[in-house]
Amino acid sequence: MSTHELKVKYEKLVASFVDSETTTRREFIEKSFNAVFDLIDEAEKGSFYELQDDFYVPTLSIGYDFETLKKLKFSAKDAFIDFESTDDQLIDSYEVHIKKREDAAFSLDTIATFKALGTYENFRSLYAPVKLGKKKVGLICLENFSNLSFSRNSKLLLRLFAQQYSNIFTLKYYKDLSDQKLENVVKVLIKAIELKDEYTSGHANRVQEISVMLAGAMGLSTERIITLSTAALLHDVGKIGISTEILNKPNRLTELEFNQIKMHPGNAKKILDEIDGFDEICHYTYCHHEYYDGSGYPRGLKHNEIPIESQIIQLADAYDAMTSDRSYRKKFTHQEAIRLIIAQRGKQFNPDLVDLLLDLRLEA
Ligand SMILES: [Fe+2]
Known part of the structure; x- marks a missing residue:
């Protein structure tokens, strides 16, 4: 990828966040996940996981059968994909080459799901965490099944994306929280008038x-x-x-x-x-x-x-x-x-x- 191509891709990446203020959190997640998938040439399939009650659960996918993917659920502590980053570390992207899943580390059902999805052996995954402040709350995963390593620029793009994405995600989270608080204030005021x-x-x-x-x-x-x-x-x-x-x-x-x-x-x-x-x-x-x-x-x-x-x-x-x-x-x-x-x-x-x-x- 030439410097010019990288520049064009980076501009596209920035553009994908342009109207993030007016979209809902869900629309924002979908739009930006599709945008980053398009930017990374080696990505053939992708999935997006969100932390819900201490478990990473898939909430979006590209190229996978989502009904099958939904069967996967990983504890935040269990290493689904090795999480090398700690909470204090800056967001980075990581590549793993899975030659074959370790059978003993997963249940039979999970192994069967991996096989159905094609993620049991011989693929590479480029992933990056999504953070809410310092806390990891999501995972962006992009897979390649053609034995192709993700380039340095692809890793750089995913890192920049995950950093920017996490910043906006955090802002949106706190905005939603403050909107919720205002809504509660409105409800209390209405109750007060009704009593009166x-x-x-x-x-x-x-x-x-x-x-x-x-x-x-x-x-x-x-x-x-x-x-x-x-x-x-x-x-x-x-x-x-x-x-x-x-x-x-x-x-x-x-x-x-x-x-x-x-x-x-x-x-x-x-x-x-x-x-x-x-x-x-x-x-x-x-x-x-x-x-x-x-x-x-x-x-x-x-x-x-x-x-x-x-x-x-x-x-x-x-x-x-x-x-x-x-x-x-x-x-x-x-x-x-x-x-x-x-x-x-x-x-x-x-x-x-x-x-x-x-x-x-x-x-x-
Ligand atoms: Fe009035």
Whole structure:
């Protein structure tokens, strides 16, 4: 392999990581494993193992019958392939030449599986660990059955790949973990509102559902829909700061009481401002009572001044509120709610969103 060829391959390797931030962990694993397989000329078959409960189990393969490969499972301590690296060592790639498996080291079933896969004798394997921080959590294996040694450049490419792959894998792992934590924070906040305001139970989920439908009909990107979805779920989080008597009052609210209710978007802002990475969610929630014609609260924004996400939440919120029983009135039918919403088309609500809502056929 010439220096030029190596350069081209290295560039391809780097390119295979380009959109790794936006892909899921699974898509990332599949895409990069296929990419490295294509880069290593001597690789005829390949498999990817992940550590699950102290066992390396195959989760991907190229060229092998995966149903057969799945029968293999190796303890992290047992040397399936000699692991020369320790946790502290930098990631490297290793080549082994298996002339014949040591029968005594494996069960009869495993030997039979090796034979079925063609990995019982006479092949070479180039492998490298995948690390999460310092801990080995996976194994990339590439096999050659033509008695061909892996070149120095192939070893170098696999090493560079495994290093870069492990870095991104680690970042993704911790990002998933932090997303999970945020999700738990969201759940706790929802629980807190539900305990406070009995009517809200189920309401947040329905507003979320209708908002996502409207956003999908509008053609918003998946990323924006995900953010909107969380904002919709949390839209009334600020009610935590409003007295329970006012929230559940069976009669009409006095002006003073209504002024209290009007504080909930501002309260939401104060709460959600505290969460890192929630800037947009906080903003959408803060604006969910602004009306299209500028007659809403807290700031009297109008038209494009109101984020479309907030306009969506507002319409979804209004529809669900109208079609649910409230402490002070019985629910409206779908037809009655739609009539009320159409009457507010271009006033309280964005006219385009009203049209989209009509197309959703929510009564079904
Ligand atoms: Fe609200």
